[in-house]
Amino acid sequence: MTRVGIIGIGHGQFGRRSDATVQELAFEAYREALQDGLVDPKDIDGSVIGSVPEYHKQRSLPGVVQEYLNLNPRPTWLTEVACASGSAAIRTGWMAIRSGAHRLMAVIGCQKMTELTTPEILALMGRVGEVQWESIFGTTFPAYYALFAKSHMHEYGTTREQLLQVAVKNHYYGSKNPNALFQKEITLEKALASEPVSDPFQVYDCCANADGAACVILASEDVAKKSSKPVVWLDGMGCATSSMSVLRRPDLLGLPSAVKASQDAYEMAGVRAEDIKVAEVHDCFTIAEIMAYEDLGFCRKGKGGQFIEDKQSYIGGLIPVNVDGGLKSKGHPIGATGVSMTVEIVKQLREEAGERQVANAGIGLTHNVGGIGQYCFVQVLKRD
Amino acid sequence: MFKWFGKVNFVPYTKVSDFAGYLKDGHLMGSRCKVCGSESFPPRADCSQCLSGNFEYTEYSGRAKLVSYTQIHAAPTGFEDVAPYTIGVVDLEENGRLLAWFGDTISDTEIRIGMELQVVPRIFEELQEIRVYYSLEKPGTTWSVAESGP
């Protein structure tokens, strides 16, 4: 079966984008990806759109995006698995090319969220929990992760400060990313003084809703080999699920889907956790990044708090994580996030990441979680 | 009448809709598969183990242990008027888990992971229409719904 390579990347400005429709956001990322890879749009033989439709007034989003991108009559479709919709789009593009049905595809993650109010978004996102038995008590997305945080703190002694050190790191790197929503460093003191959201979380433990889009151009091996840019290969593709309901999980200390997806991705790529040189993980909340260190095998179970305290996820540490600022400072336009992660790893592997470049980054990883781990997609990417 | 279940109900129709009627009468019910005996809380009509759709209700004691909890300050649509409120996830003594609000018998400062709790069926008395739920209370708390009767 063919290898699948990434030959073009594009990333729009994340944030409150009251200047643009969702298809206009998609276009920005698409245009940049075509220009980046010197790809002729006539050669694109289909697209996959990663997005969560509930946030948009427009029904059936792929149609309006495909038209605006001038890609008719070529095929398109939508992938939706909550916050992992972008990585699901990349996976289906990868599958389509591996199957031989396609050779060159545009994969676009795009989302407009800020047209809804925060309580509306809290209500929508809270219903990513199980609505029959849980949402009736007013659960929210932060509340679910707060349940994990409380449990992790109780079981392993993870501290409030360790949680917020994740936010401090990600804002530090976000200050070096011109596409990020927040490009300002924060201090632990400032984070500890922020408004309560869902105990133990305060505002700085939580990523922000945002609008945005990102795009990757995927190519079959024969097409990719003619690319003018260094090709980054999707060599390990893991994807797994956990129960929708938090009531049916073995514990509230990690995400079983992330453990399974990463094991599968490592096996397919023929690598181990310690081979990863740079990673993008799903830090929708501070605890989520700490659990990701553990679920991905970057450190032992329960040692995630120590991992950030020891700065092992900074550049210069064992495995630099989210050195583009993560969801925390980039903002989290849910359908775009997974594609944004892949775009950053491609930049790192091509050594185009500027002042946030990780040295000798030959193998990278993305970890994109949907909901509270109901879905997890892990990619291992390699440069030739 | 599953539409009775919850302050805001999102799924009025289900095969386990009698759950809410039992709760109104003060009974916390899970499900048991009549074919293989597999039990579940929350109840489910279709057996995850043997695929049978033939089930019966089985009463749970409500005795439980706290797995985790959080106080929600930023509330979603429909819950702003009760914020801040504290939810807990508990392991039920028999099997399974549930998520619920803490009731008046427990103050926020007393809450500890691992503490023993009693799940108590409740009716929203301030609402005209029938609305039932359950809350997490001190062990030994009486089941006010059962006592007051219909």
Ligand SMILES: [Zn+2]
């Ligand atoms: Zn059965």
